Structure formats: C-alpha cells, structure tokens
Amino acid sequence: MKRPSDHPPVAAPRVGVMLVNLGTPQAPTASAVRTYLAEFLSDRRVVEIPRAVWLPILHGIILRTRPAKSAHAYAQVWTKDGSPLAAITQAQAQDLQVRMGDGVMVDWAMRYGAPSIPDVLARMKAAGCERILVAPLYPQYSGATTASVIDRLGEGLGAMRWQPAIRTLPPYYDDPAHVEALRADLSAQLQALAFVPQVLLLSFHGMPERTLNLGDPYHCQCRKTARLLSEALAGEFPGLKVETSFQSRFGRAKWLEPSTEDTLARLAHEGVGRVAIAAPGFSADCVETLEELAIRGREVFEEVGGKDYAVLECLNAGADGMGMLEALVRRELMGWV
Ligand SMILES: C=CC1=C(C)c2cc3[nH]c(cc4nc(cc5[nH]c(cc1n2)c(C)c5CCC(=O)O)C(CCC(=O)O)=C4C)c(C)c3C=C
Numbered sequence: 520m521k522r523p524s525d526h527p528p529v530a531a532p533r534v535g536v537m538l539v540n541l542g543t544p545q546a547p548t549a550s551a552v553r554t555y556l557a558e559f560l561s562d563r564r565v566v567e568i569p570r571a572v573w574l575p576i577l578h579g580i581i582l583r584t585r586p587a588k589s590a591h592a593y594a595q596v597w598t599k600d601g602s603p604l605a606a607i608t609q610a611q612a613q614d615l616q617v618r619m620g621d622g623v624m625v626d627w628a629m630r631y632g633a634p635s636i637p638d639v640l641a642r643m644k645a646a647g648c649e650r651i652l653v654a655p656l657y658p659q660y661s662g663a664t665t666a667s668v669i670d671r672l673g674e675g676l677g678a679m680r681w682q683p684a685i686r687t688l689p690p691y692y693d694d695p696a697h698v699e700a701l702r703a704d705l706s707a708q709l710q711a712l713a714f715v716p717q718v719l720l721l722s723f724h725g726m727p728e729r730t731l732n733l734g735d736p737y738h739c740q741c742r743k744t745a746r747l748l749s750e751a752l753a754g755e756f757p758g759l760k761v762e763t764s765f766q767s768r769f770g771r772a773k774w775l776e777p778s779t780e781d782t783l784a785r786l787a788h789e790g791v792g793r794v795a796i797a798a799p800g801f802s803a804d805c806v807e808t809l810e811e812l813a814i815r816g817r818e819v820f821e822e823v824g825g826k827d828y829a830v831l832e833c834l835n836a837g838a839d840g841m842g843m844l845e846a847l848v849r850r851e852l853m854g855w856v
C-alpha cells in the first residue's frame with residue numbers, strides 16, 4: 520500500500536492577491552480624460568439615471584465639456600510616474616508583494632481603464648494562481664465603487680473556461696487595524712505641521728443622497744470611520760475639533776451633505792483660521808485630494824479669511840497603511856496559505 524509520504528510532494532496551488540482601485544486617465548489630456556470618463560460615467564453603478572435619459576446628456580454635454588476642465592486638474596498633479604492614483608496603487612502592490620513573500624503573487628488592477636480587472640485576472644491565472652483574493656481598496660462600501668469592482672470581476676470570470684477560486688476583501692471602515700493605521704499616520708502628520716490646527720476636517724468622496732435612502736451603507740460607514748478616528752485621536756489631541764464633510768459633487772442631484780467646500784467657507788467665516796484636512800475614504804492620493812482639496816480647497820478657505828491650511832496625505836504606501844493591508848489580507852487568506 521502506498522502511504523502519502525511515498526508520493527512526490529504536490530506543489531501548493533499558487534495564491535494571488537489583486538489590489539483594485541478606481542482608475543485614472545492614461546495622460547493628463549482632454550482626449551485621454553474623455554476616454555476614461557466615457558467608461559467611468561457609463562457604469563450603471565455610478566450613474567443610476569435611466570440610459571435613455573443619461574446617455575444623450577453624457578455624450579452631448581458632459582463628454583464635450585468636462586474632459587478639458589478635468590485634464591487641467593490632472594495636469595497639476597501628474598508625476599513623472601504618471602497619475603498619482605496609478606503610481607501609488609502600483610507602489611502598494613510592490614510593497615505588499617515583499618511582505619507576502621514568494622508563495623503569494625500580488626498584482627494590481629483598475630476598475631476603469633488599464634490595467635483592467637479581466638486582464639489582470641487572466642494574467643494571474645496564467646501565472647498559476649488557482650485562488651485569488653480580490654481587494655477593492657475602498658474602506659467604505661458603496662454600490663458605485665466596491666460593487667462595481669465585483670461586477671467587473673464577474674465579467675472577467677465569465678470569459679474564462681477554467682476559473683480560479685475567488686475571495687473578496689470586505690469593507691474595512693471600522694476595522695480596528697484600519698482605525699489604528701489612520702490614527703498613527705495622521706497623528707505623525709499633525710505633529711509635523713508648522714501650525715496647530717483648530718479643526719481637523721475629514722473629507723470623504725460624496726455620493727448622491729438618494730443612494731443613502733435606497734439603502735447604500737456608504738454614508739453610515741463614512742460616519743463610523745470618522746467617529747472612531749475622532750475618538751482615537753482625542754487622547755493625543757484633546758483640543759482638536761474633528762468635523763466630517765463630503766467632496767467632489769457631480770451633477771445636479773442633491774449629494775451627501777455638508778459639502779467640503781461649504782464647510783471650509785463656514786469654518787473660515789466663523790473665524791477658524793487654522794485647518795488640517797484628511798481624506799480617510801481614499802486609500803491613495805489622487806486628483807480628488809491633490810487638486811480638489813490641496814489646491815481648490817485652499818483657495819476657498821483663504822478667500823474667506825482662513826490663514827493656515829494643510830492637506831494630510833492618504834495612507835498610500837506608507838508603513839502604517841501597508842501594515843494594516845498586510846494584516847487584512849493575511850486574515851482573508853486563512854486556509855489558503
Ligand atoms: C472613494 C470613493 C469614491 C466614491 C464613493 C466615488 C463616487 C463617485 N464618483 C463620481 C464621479 C467622479 N469621481 C472622480 C474621481 C475619483 N473618484 C474616486 C473615488 C470615489 N468616487 C477617486 C479615487 C477618484 C480619482 C481618480 C483619479 O484619477 O485620481 C471623477 C473624475 C475626476 C473629475 O473629472 O472630477 C468623477 C467624474 C460619481 C458620479 C460617484 C458616485 C455616484
């Protein structure tokens with residue numbers, strides 16, 4: 520009788536981790552931004568207006584006017600490594616690869632544009648990954664972001680004869696490891712500022728208000744991250760007031776309130792001269808933090824009389840954020856590695 524030890528060792532199936540973020544144009548030009556926005560804003564998860572109404576508006580108005588304006592914003596934040604969002608997501612994947620070692624393949628994809636989720640899925644399977652953890656890098660769940668990543672993953676899987684086994688990383692907005700990473704990272708940045716802020720404004724990306732009424736948990740998850748973070752910072756910064764707002768309003772519908780712009784203007788108007796702003800809903804700095812908050816937000820604040828203004832960096836590929844991501848990924852891979 521053959522005992523198990525008589526068999527040659529069977530190679531363990533290779534496990535993959537795919538980090539996913541939103542996507543970004545390939546260049547800071549109106550034409551590249553148009554291509555990107557056309558894909559992004561055609562997603563039914565992002566714009567829920569009936570197609571017959573929305574598509575003529577998208578193609579007839581938005582894609583004729585917005586790309587030039589957005590390209591100007593992208594041009595102000597573009598780096599030698601390309602779009603900040605893509606460069607940082609790649610750096611996160613490279614750092615996580617070192618942390619996970621050779622037994623796990625780490626790669627990254629974008630929901631819109633390149634590298635696409637189906638392409639990366641096929642590449643990982645071809646490299647021998649029979650089990651893949653897909654990690655949307657959105658701490659708070661929303662239909663427009665997290666669910667859309669999983670929809671696209673389904674499209675990729677739908678094109679495969681031999682699919683890998685899949686797990687997905689749940690939202691981590693209230694995970695103690697996430698709150699602690701934000702606390703440690705922001706605390707170091709606050710201590711390093713040249714001024715002592717009176718208010719720390721936590722600015723999250725907005726969503727149409729109706730998504731909240733329809734049951735999307737995004738708003739509640741943002742509020743909970745903000746509360747936990749505010750409680751975590753209170754010990755070290757007892758005099759710091761923490762407020763929450765929502766940025767990046769798009770379209771005519773009512774969005775989540777209060778808006779970041781209005782809040783900055785109100786604070787300055789009330790005589791609050793020193794404000795720091797952080798964006799704990801973004802895992803990587805991008806046009807929304809580097810241009811909208813750091814450039815336009817400052818203009819709004821200073822116009823109404825605000826004096827000191829600083830935008831703190833996102834977790835990016837820093838040690839606090841990467842330690843947290845490694846811990847979350849290792850937890851989800853249990854039984855696989
Ligand atoms: C972090 C979570 C995000 C949510 C929720 C979200 C919802 C959402 N966004 C738009 C429209 C736009 N968003 C844009 C940029 C953008 N959005 C996020 C994240 C969330 N969006 C990120 C990380 C980025 C930056 C991308 C980059 O390249 O740096 C843009 C493009 C920029 C511009 O033209 O202003 C649009 C448009 C909607 C409609 C929406 C919810 C329904």
Ligand SMILES: [Fe+2]
Pocket residue numbers: 724767
């Ligand atoms: Fe967005």
Ligand SMILES: [Fe+2]
Pocket residue numbers: 767806807811
């Ligand atoms: Fe924006």
